[in-house]
Amino acid sequence: MRRAASALDYRELARRRLPHFLFEYIDGGSYAQVTLKRNIADLEDVALRQRVLTDVSSIDLTTELFGQKLAMPVALAPIGLAGMNARRGETQAVRAADKAGIPFCLSTVSACPLDEVSKAATKPIWFQLYMIRDRGFMAELLAQAREQKCSALVFTVDMPVPGSRYRDYHSGLAGSAGVTGSLRRTWQAMMRPHWAWDVGLLGRPHQLGNVAPVLGKNTGLEDFFAWMRNNFDPSVTWKDLDFIRQNWSGPLIIKGILDAEDARAAADLGADGIVVSNHGGRQLDGVPSTARALPAIADAVGDRMTVLADGGVRSGLDVVRMLALGAKGVLLGRAWAYALAARGEAGVSHMLQLIEAEMRVAMALTACPRVDAITRDALVGR
Numbered sequence: 455m456r457r458a459a460s461a462l463d464y465r466e467l468a469r470r471r472l473p474h475f476l477f478e479y480i481d482g483g484s485y486a487q488v489t490l491k492r493n494i495a496d497l498e499d500v501a502l503r504q505r506v507l508t509d510v511s512s513i514d515l516t517t518e519l520f521g522q523k524l525a526m527p528v529a530l531a532p533i534g535l536a537g538m539n540a541r542r543g544e545t546q547a548v549r550a551a552d553k554a555g556i557p558f559c560l561s562t563v564s565a566c567p568l569d570e571v572s573k574a575a576t577k578p579i580w581f582q583l584y585m586i587r588d589r590g591f592m593a594e595l596l597a598q599a600r601e602q603k604c605s606a607l608v609f610t611v612d613m614p615v616p617g618s619r620y621r622d623y624h625s626g627l628a629g630s631a632g633v634t635g636s637l638r639r640t641w642q643a644m645m646r647p648h649w650a651w652d653v654g655l656l657g658r659p660h661q662l663g664n665v666a667p668v669l670g671k672n673t674g675l676e677d678f679f680a681w682m683r684n685n686f687d688p689s690v691t692w693k694d695l696d697f698i699r700q701n702w703s704g705p706l707i708i709k710g711i712l713d714a715e716d717a718r719a720a721a722d723l724g725a726d727g728i729v730v731s732n733h734g735g736r737q738l739d740g741v742p743s744t745a746r747a748l749p750a751i752a753d754a755v756g757d758r759m760t761v762l763a764d765g766g767v768r769s770g771l772d773v774v775r776m777l778a779l780g781a782k783g784v785l786l787g788r789a790w791a792y793a794l795a796a797r798g799e800a801g802v803s804h805m806l807q808l809i810e811a812e813m814r815v816a817m818a819l820t821a822c823p824r825v826d827a828i829t830r831d832a833l834v835g836r
Contacts, residue, residue, distance in 0.1 A: 464789070464792035464793040464797075464805060468539070472539065472795050476538055476539065478627065484735065491735070493734070493766030495766075497743065500779065501835065503831070503834050506821075520727065522605060524783075527782065528556050531764050535563065537565025538565050540652075540795060542565075544564050545574035546798050547799070549574055549575070552576045559580035559582050562595065563664070565663060570663065577605075578604055578605035580707075581599040582609075583595060583596070583599075584613060584686055585611070587687045588668070600704075612738075613686060619736060710729065710733060711731065712751075713747070714751050717754050717755045718754055727762060730751050730781070731785075745765070748761075763784055767787075770809040790805060
């Protein structure tokens with residue numbers, strides 16, 4: 455297989471490896487995908503300020519987030535069904551994150567359960583949670599996160615209802631129930647024999663590990679989407695954070711903030727951090743890109759809590775752009791999902807090496823030898 459020369463190259467490699475319905479799930483956004491495109495285009499438009507004749511002989515990428523020292527200001531974002539991109543995929547990804555010295559965040563709707571992923575890691579992982587109608591089940595998940603010594607909880611708030619992702623309907627992942635949908639997906643899997651053997655056969659069991667207890671025998675993809683529609687709680691309000699705090703005493707990060715007023719509300723309620731995010735353009739189409747929303751949010755709460763960001767990040771240069779716009783750390787989403795699908799753990803490790811190398815060059819050429827030196831002074835027209 456051709457070796458990826460940049461993190462973006464892994465997208466094409468993933469497209470060739472994955473069954474069509476899985477690639478569309480990773481790659482697609484909601485509705486007309488306007489926000490998905492804005493995430494990329496607006497970040498590319500951020501112009502960095504090149505500086506010269508400054509000593510950049512020693513570039514230091516290390517930073518600290520939520521009491522944890524990181525090799526670089528990056529974490530692997532939670533991605534649903536990521537374990538289907540490679541054999542027991544989340545366990546491969548967490549090993550790559552460990553080797554790179556960065557956090558891995560496991561999705562509630564991962565293929566591999568929390569205990570399996572935690573055992574594959576050498577350091578505590580982060581755990582992502584949605585607000586679910588069944589508070590008893592949520593309490594059980596939080597208890598598991600405590601038992602597995604997860605070092606942070608990422609609570610996603612921008613999905614009271616799932617967005618309309620039309621590419622999933624067209625591919626047969628969603629909306630094709632029963633035998634028809636199953637046959638469509640089986641045929642697509644057969645067209646990718648390497649995946650069919652390595653993941654489809656050897657990667658069993660195929661179930662959503664963390665929610666398997668409530669799904670029972672209903673383990674099909676249509677069962678998963680039906681469960682999401684019926685069990686994500688659209689009645690959730692800021693008051694429900696009290697429930698989270700009653701069951702979780704560690705660092706709490708609110709993911710899905712796109713407005714400064716909401717960011718201030720999260721700070722007022724004692725959250726330790728937020729992720730400025732539009733869910734990768736997969737929820738409300740037409741909202742601003744993360745790059746557009748980030749500066750005002752960082753200005754509003756940056757001295758009260760840790761601001762992270764995701765959305766459209768495809769290179770180490772993009773990471774530096776996000777930091778200059780006000781983030782203290784960046785979550786990589788599709789970048790690691792593509793790399794995992796293409797080459798498993800080795801692909802994720804290589805992708806992170808590319809991100810690191812690109813960051814070092816960008817920091818040197820903007821005269822920012824340390825992560826804390828990357829401010830808006832590093833931007834043109836700051």
